[in-house]
Amino acid sequence: MKEVTGIISHRILLNFKVDPEIMRKILPIEFKPKVINGYCIAGICQVSLTNMRVKGAPALLGTSSNNAAHRIAVDTIKGEGVYVTRRDTDSWINSLSGGRIFPGVYNKTKFDLNVSGDNYKVTVHEQQNTLMSIDASVVKELPIGSVFETINDVSEFFKTGNIAWSPSDKKSKYDAIELATTHWQMEPLKVRNCYSSYFSDTSKFPEGSVTFDSAIIMRNINHSWVSRENLCQLCSL
Helix, strand or coil: CCEEEEEEEEEEEEEEEECHHHHHHHCCCCCEECEECCEEEEEEEEEEEEEEEECCCCHHHCEEEEEEEEEEEEEECCEEEEEEEEEEECCHHHHHHECCCECCCCEECEEEEEEECCEEEEEEEECCEEEEEEEEEECCCCCCCCCCCCHHHHHHHHHCCCEEEEECCCCCCEEEEEEEECCCCCEEEEEEEEEECCCCCCCCCCCCCEEEEEEEEEEEEEEEEEECHHHCCCCCC
């Protein structure tokens, strides 16, 4: 079992509600949309990590990185989780090792971060193109209109979906990793502006099939990413 450990400085989940029928056309046959109150939840996870190292290695050897994943909440025959369509990182180590030494293929991109107290501003660029952006602040309540009634509802939804599958270049069709944390605490974000080039693509998502739902954040979390080779092989639902 492969495992890397460290600290989540922050983990932002930018969530969109999507027409499940549209999402079924996009997902591979092994996955089906996880539906809540009539919507599939998809979005971007932007995570900034520190002290990352192989489990058992001293923190002195740890590295830091900024990363993002476009993801869709799914059900599979092996449980709940997310299907990752794309991963980005500003780390050459993650880019070179991802999909080779550790599961998950990463694109090398540029991250602009501005964190000040409870205020977070993040933009991810690929060459001259903006892949995603968010400008938000920590608040107490979820936005009106969210499919989630309380922050506890959001927390449980994502806590039970801590396995991520993504396309693999290896013999198995998919890579699978699990997020394991020492504690789990989420806070709502008030979003001033947000953007996703993927979910704004009308060739995949026709007008009106995707709308903003909510954004949440986790901060200062001890965690591990664990390779789950036993979950890589999936049969269609």
